[in-house]
Amino acid sequence: MTESIEGLQSRLDDLEDRVDALEDEKSDLEDTVQAQAEMIASQRERLDEYEETLSVSSDHRKHLQQRVHALEDSEDSDETSQSKSPLQQLISLPSKAVSKLTANQERARFIAKDIHEYAKKVPAGYAIDSGTIRKVLKAKEDRTPHTQTVSRVMDFLNQLKKEDVQVVKRRGTKRAVFTERAVSELGSTSSPGGITDVVMRWR
Incomplete structure (x- = not known):
């Protein structure tokens, strides 16, 4: 046990x-x-x-x-x-930028857009005189522009494209002479661009 x-x-x-x-x-x-x-x-x-x-x-x-x-x-x-040249940029501005232009800048833009239709062929390129510009602006605005207005429009074009646009006086009449290259460039410009400093300085 x-x-x-x-x-x-x-x-x-x-x-x-x-x-x-x-x-x-x-x-x-x-x-x-x-x-x-x-x-x-x-x-x-x-x-x-x-x-x-x-x-x-x-x-x-x-x-x-x-x-x-x-x-x-x-x-x-x-x-x-x-x-693009300043003048090309001017005519291709979008509507919002166009509204900011002065009256004379807008007139210059209007002329430049269809310069090939208004200008005459000359040895130096294409020329448009003050009388023709006055007629175009009269048709556009339905009133005859002042002589000073026409002069300022021409001067503005001249300042924007110095190398291809020259304002000269022949037989007492001012003419804006565009080179063939300038007219060709303006005719081919269609896309919107930005406003240039040159344009802004003339506002």
Whole structure:
């Protein structure tokens, strides 16, 4: 009987040892799980930071691309504008800009737009005299313009295109003489452009 009790005690001790071992293993496993959970959380945080960095980089790249495109468009616009003479830019002004011109500037623009119809062919190119300008403006405004008005319109044309337009006086009559190149350029100008500093100075 005594041996049986001792045997049971030994078995009980073994069971307790196994329980302790299992508890230790469980504790170790829990520690491992906790460590892995922390590692996963850390990796997820790093991934979130990486994604945020990528997003910021992408936005920055898009912003730079937009700036580059804007600069390219601006340069193209400037080149297109600069390739036109002041007189070409004047006649291709959009309606909003035309409304800001003075009366005489608008008259000069009106004459220049269809100069090939009003001017006569001469050895130097095409010439339109003050009398013809007066008739054109009279038909446009239904009243005879003052002599000073005609003179100012001619001077304005002369200032805008000095190399291709020259105001001269022949036999007591003032004439604005356009070179063939100027008339050709004006005839081919159709797209809207920007008002030039030259035009603004004469406002």
